Amino acid sequence: MSDTHAETVAFVRETMLPQAAPPASQTGAVRWLRENLFSTWVNGALTVLGLLAIFWLGTHLLPWFLHGVWNANSLAECREIIANRWGDEASGACWAVIRERWNQFLFGFYPSHLYWRPILALLLLFAALAPVLFGSAPRQLLILSLAYPGLAYLLLWGGSVWFPISAYLGFGAGIAAFLLLRRAGQSLLAPIVAVLAAVLWWLFLAGPVERGLQSMIPLAMEPVRSNAFGGFVLSITIGVAAIALSLPLGIVLALGRRSDMFLVKALSVGFIEFIRGVPLITLLFTASLLLNYFLPPGTNFDIILRVIIMVTLFAAAYIAEVIRGGLAALPRGQYEAADALGLDYFKSMRLIILPQALKISIPGIVSTFIGLFKDTTLVIFVGLLDPLKGITDAVRAAIEWKGIYWEPFIFVGAIFFVFNFAMSRYSMHLERRLKRDHR
Amino acid sequence: MTIATDPPKDSFRLSMLLYDTRYRALTIQVVVLLLFMAGVAWLVDNTIQNLQTLGKDFSFGFLTNRAGYDINQRLIAYTNDSSHARAMLVGLLNTLLVSAMACAAATVIGIFVGVLRLSPNWLIARLMTVYVEMFRNIPVLLWILVAYAVFTEVTPQPRDFRLTPEMEAAGETPAASMLLFDSIAITNRGTSIPEPLFDRSLGNVSLGLFDVSLDLVALVAVIVAAVLANRALLRQAARIQDATGRRPTTWWKSLLILVLPPVLLLVALGFHLGLPELAGFNFQGGILVSNSLMALWLGLTLYTAAFIAEAVRAGILAVSRGQTEAAYALGLRPRRTMSLVILPQALRVIVPPLISQYLNITKNSSLAIAVGYMDLRGTLGGITLNQTGRELEAVLLMMLIYLIISLVISGVMNVYNNSVRLKER
Numbered sequence: 001m002s003d004t005h006a007e008t009v010a011f012v013r014e015t016m017l018p019q020a021a022p023p024a025s026q027t028g029a030v031r032w033l034r035e036n037l038f039s040t041w042v043n044g045a046l047t048v049l050g051l052l053a054i055f056w057l058g059t060h061l062l063p064w065f066l067h068g069v070w071n072a073n074s075l076a077e078c079r080e081i082i083a084n085r086w087g088d089e090a091s092g093a094c095w096a097v098i099r100e101r102w103n104q105f106l107f108g109f110y111p112s113h114l115y116w117r118p119i120l121a122l123l124l125l126f127a128a129l130a131p132v133l134f135g136s137a138p139r140q141l142l143i144l145s146l147a148y149p150g151l152a153y154l155l156l157w158g159g160s161v162w163f164p165i166s167a168y169l170g171f172g173a174g175i176a177a178f179l180l181l182r183r184a185g186q187s188l189l190a191p192i193v194a195v196l197a198a199v200l201w202w203l204f205l206a207g208p209v210e211r212g213l214q215s216m217i218p219l220a221m222e223p224v225r226s227n228a229f230g231g232f233v234l235s236i237t238i239g240v241a242a243i244a245l246s247l248p249l250g251i252v253l254a255l256g257r258r259s260d261m262f263l264v265k266a267l268s269v270g271f272i273e274f275i276r277g278v279p280l281i282t283l284l285f286t287a288s289l290l291l292n293y294f295l296p297p298g299t300n301f302d303i304i305l306r307v308i309i310m311v312t313l314f315a316a317a318y319i320a321e322v323i324r325g326g327l328a329a330l331p332r333g334q335y336e337a338a339d340a341l342g343l344d345y346f347k348s349m350r351l352i353i354l355p356q357a358l359k360i361s362i363p364g365i366v367s368t369f370i371g372l373f374k375d376t377t378l379v380i381f382v383g384l385l386d387p388l389k390g391i392t393d394a395v396r397a398a399i400e401w402k403g404i405y406w407e408p409f410i411f412v413g414a415i416f417f418v419f420n421f422a423m424s425r426y427s428m429h430l431e432r433r434l435k436r437d438h439r
Numbered sequence: 440m441t442i443a444t445d446p447p448k449d450s451f452r453l454s455m456l457l458y459d460t461r462y463r464a465l466t467i468q469v470v471v472l473l474l475f476m477a478g479v480a481w482l483v484d485n486t487i488q489n490l491q492t493l494g495k496d497f498s499f500g501f502l503t504n505r506a507g508y509d510i511n512q513r514l515i516a517y518t519n520d521s522s523h524a525r526a527m528l529v530g531l532l533n534t535l536l537v538s539a540m541a542c543a544a545a546t547v548i549g550i551f552v553g554v555l556r557l558s559p560n561w562l563i564a565r566l567m568t569v570y571v572e573m574f575r576n577i578p579v580l581l582w583i584l585v586a587y588a589v590f591t592e593v594t595p596q597p598r599d600f601r602l603t604p605e606m607e608a609a610g611e612t613p614a615a616s617m618l619l620f621d622s623i624a625i626t627n628r629g630t631s632i633p634e635p636l637f638d639r640s641l642g643n644v645s646l647g648l649f650d651v652s653l654d655l656v657a658l659v660a661v662i663v664a665a666v667l668a669n670r671a672l673l674r675q676a677a678r679i680q681d682a683t684g685r686r687p688t689t690w691w692k693s694l695l696i697l698v699l700p701p702v703l704l705l706v707a708l709g710f711h712l713g714l715p716e717l718a719g720f721n722f723q724g725g726i727l728v729s730n731s732l733m734a735l736w737l738g739l740t741l742y743t744a745a746f747i748a749e750a751v752r753a754g755i756l757a758v759s760r761g762q763t764e765a766a767y768a769l770g771l772r773p774r775r776t777m778s779l780v781i782l783p784q785a786l787r788v789i790v791p792p793l794i795s796q797y798l799n800i801t802k803n804s805s806l807a808i809a810v811g812y813m814d815l816r817g818t819l820g821g822i823t824l825n826q827t828g829r830e831l832e833a834v835l836l837m838m839l840i841y842l843i844i845s846l847v848i849s850g851v852m853n854v855y856n857n858s859v860r861l862k863e864r
Contacts (some may be wrong), residue, residue, distance in 0.1 A: 008639035035559075036560065036561035036562075037560060037562055039563060043558070043559065043560045043563075046555075046558070046560050046562075046563045047560060047563065049563050050560075050562045050563050050566050050806065051562070053566070054566075079569050188457055188458060189457070189763045194686075202512060260464065261464050261467060262468070263468040263471055263472055264467070264471055265477060267471065273846070273849075274842065276798075276845065277841060277842040277845035277846060277849075278802070278838045278841045278842055278845070279802040279803070279805040279841055280802075280809070281805045281806070281816060282805070282816075282820070282834060282837055282838050282841065285820065285834050286834060286838075289830040289834060290830060290831060290834055292488070292489065292831075293485070293486045293489045293831055294482050294485055294486055295485055296485050296488075297485070297488055297489055299493055365739075368483060370576065370859075372574075374576075374577070374578035374579070375578070377578045377581070378580065381808060382807075383811075386581055388578060388581055388584070389580065389584065389809060403592075405585075405588040406585075406588070409568050409581060409584065409585055409588070412581065413577045416576065416577050416578060416581070417573070417576045418578055420575075420577075420578050421572065422786075424576070434669070
């Protein structure tokens with residue numbers, strides 16, 4: 001074959017050509033530019049527009065950032081320093097307000113000799129969250145996670161050490177009742193009695209026990225009133241508490257909404273739709289103005305607690321809807337398989353349905369949490385000093401910082417951004433970690 | 440070997456209420472009902488007791504009393520002699536106004552950003568990502584406050600627009616100038632925009648609660664009629680196409696039908712724009728939009744547009760590439776592929792989150808309180824509540840109104856969802 005071929009073709013190259021470099025337009029930066037920025041006329045125009053926008057922002061904002069002053073005691077002093085250093089026409093940021101009012105932004109009007117308590121609470125929070133968030137953390141830390149709510153309460157509000165302990169004893173009473181009854185063979189009665197025991201403990205016994213222990217062994221920390229809270233201590237307290245409480249409540253509501261029992265379903269739907277239909281502000285108003293009407297005469301409980309309850313209810317309704325989406329997205333075969341295995345309702349939910357449904361709903365749940373954390377700024381409208389408006393208004397009320405707008409906004413916004421961005425990245429990490437299909 | 444037998448036919452025992460799955464659901468529901476009713480009774484009883492102690496009653500009679508406060512931004516006639524109910528109506532209309540404005544603007548920006556985020560252009564895609572992440576992760580309250588600070592602190596004063604004879608002689612220009620052919624003036628006292636005026640106006644007709652401009656009614660009627668006529672024309676063209684295979688040219692007829700009647704009507708009514716002009720210390724003429732409305736609108740728009748952009752992006756990504764390829768294989772042109780194959784499927788994914796963003800805008804508009812815009816929360820839940828001391832009635836009424844708005848919007852969403860749902864088993 002090859003012989004005939006050789007006879008018919010006049011010339012056959014027998015050596016390989018040396019490799020030539022690709023054309024200039026197909027390599028390196030030029031190729032990248034052509035492919036990514038100037039592939040078509042429209043893209044080219046968009047690129048130019050984008051560059052112009054960046055240029056405009058850069059020329060207008062960058063000098064302002066670069067001329068920033070960190071050491072000054074008032075806005076007037078800032079302006080003077082900038083005028084001396086960069087000329088009369090120059091404008092610059094006065095970051096000195098952040099440095100000078102740093103404690104106020106972080107702690108509000110929390111007593112300054114007790115700053116170590118919120119800081120310790122925050123550090124313990126990270127330690128307590130580690131075993132919940134990351135599988136690689138040591139399991140022993142879970143004990144800290146369980147004890148954390150009581151610890152955090154004690155550190156933030158102070159007061160008698162026995163108060164959180166006697167509250168925890170309520171859980172102990174419930175668990176003890178549960179275990180005793182289950183050993184007696186009453187496995188269905190056990191949870192009901194356990195809940196009753198805990199509630200009865202909290203209603204009637206917790207108070208006397210706490211007072212008794214306190215009179216025997218007086219152990220107390222300096223109490224801090226709720227109206228001293230402010231800034232990021234307030235935001236993080238409300239945010240963390242509401243996030244921790246709203247997830248279980250949201251799961252219960254979602255299961256209630258998908259229940260076969262008409263009444264449970266109707267109540268869940270009514271609650272969810274009501275909460276989702278009104279702005280959070282009106283709920284906070286209810287907490288601050290109307291609870292005095294709804295509760296027995298003479299009761300008056302802490303405003304931060306009220307706000308946490310309302311924010312929790314608000315977020316729980318949204319989480320319930322997200323989880324309902326996850327439950328609906330599961331193939332019906334999963335429910336049927338759980339039934340076929342003979343699992344009862346709670347076991348099938350706990351072992352088969354919820355792990356999958358929650359995994360599907362992670363992005364939605366986390367974005368609800370992000371929304372919740374952002375909504376903690378609304379507490380200003382019931383008179384609590386949130387970092388965004390409450391504290392910045394308080395800072396501007398001082399004569400030396402009158403008229404300072406951008407620097408506090410940028411600072412507070414940056415902190416919110418860091419928290420929320422971290423949360424959304426964590427949810428992506430979690431999605432990847434829980435991914436079970438190898439596609 | 441066991442033999443399956445019928446269940447024992449023994450009599451009903453009390454423990455079966457708990458242990459027998461046939462009765463357990465019923466038991467649980469009865470318990471829930473009892474607890475719920477006890478809870479409601481407890482709340483109502485407490486409320487009655489508390490109202491008695493305070494010497495108050497529960498009535499909405501205060502709504503007919505004289506309000507006695509002014510509202511600077513309003514859509515319908517209102518003076519401080521009007522009733523609280525009318526103040527509430529003004530507030531409700533303000534809520535709806537800012538919500539509608541923000542919905543429209545956020546949709547436009549959101550669609551642009553969402554599409555551009557998927558653009559092959561490296562720079563633009565990243566810029567849009569920065570925009571979305573920045574606005575989504577920072578509270579909307581901050582954006583509203585920043586917008587308000589921009590409008591009140593950065594914008595020029597009205598006197599900066601003045602051109603004095605001395606300045607003219609020296610060849611100087613005023614420190615600030617109006618936008619869009621001298622039609623819009625953004626000042627620190629508010630934004631003046633042109634006002635539609637009619638020389639030969641048809642007048643107003645009173646509808647009891649508020650007046651409606653007949654010019655507007657006539658214009659809307661003519662536009663609706665023109666759209667209907669145009670649709671009839673297109674239907675006829677489609678019929679001819681079905682019969683003969685040839686589609687008659689319709690674009691110039693459509694253009695004529697759609698444009699000519701409204702223009703003729705506007706000319707007949709003597710339509711012209713009343714431009715704002717600097718007179719004395721402030722702008723006269725035109726419509727003055729307060730800074731609080733502008734700030735709220737801008738803040739809500741930019742914030743929500745980031746969420747809408749994400750919804751749009753998710754919707755477009757949700758349509759698999761195979762759909763486009765299949766449409767091409769069928770011989771559809773790119774434009775018809777987009778309108779017949781991609782968009783209907785993407786919209787099914789986009790519209791539900793879009794409408795829930797509209798709901799969020801409506802609810803977030805209650806942040807108007809931060810900038811002093813008199814919406815429902817500012818009138819009924821603000822000054823009226825404080826003046827009359829009727830917290831219970833005012834807050835409940837306010838919740839009810841927001842609830843009705845939300846239910847109407849989600850009702851629309853459910854109708855849409857049912858109409859586009861995939862029909863499965």
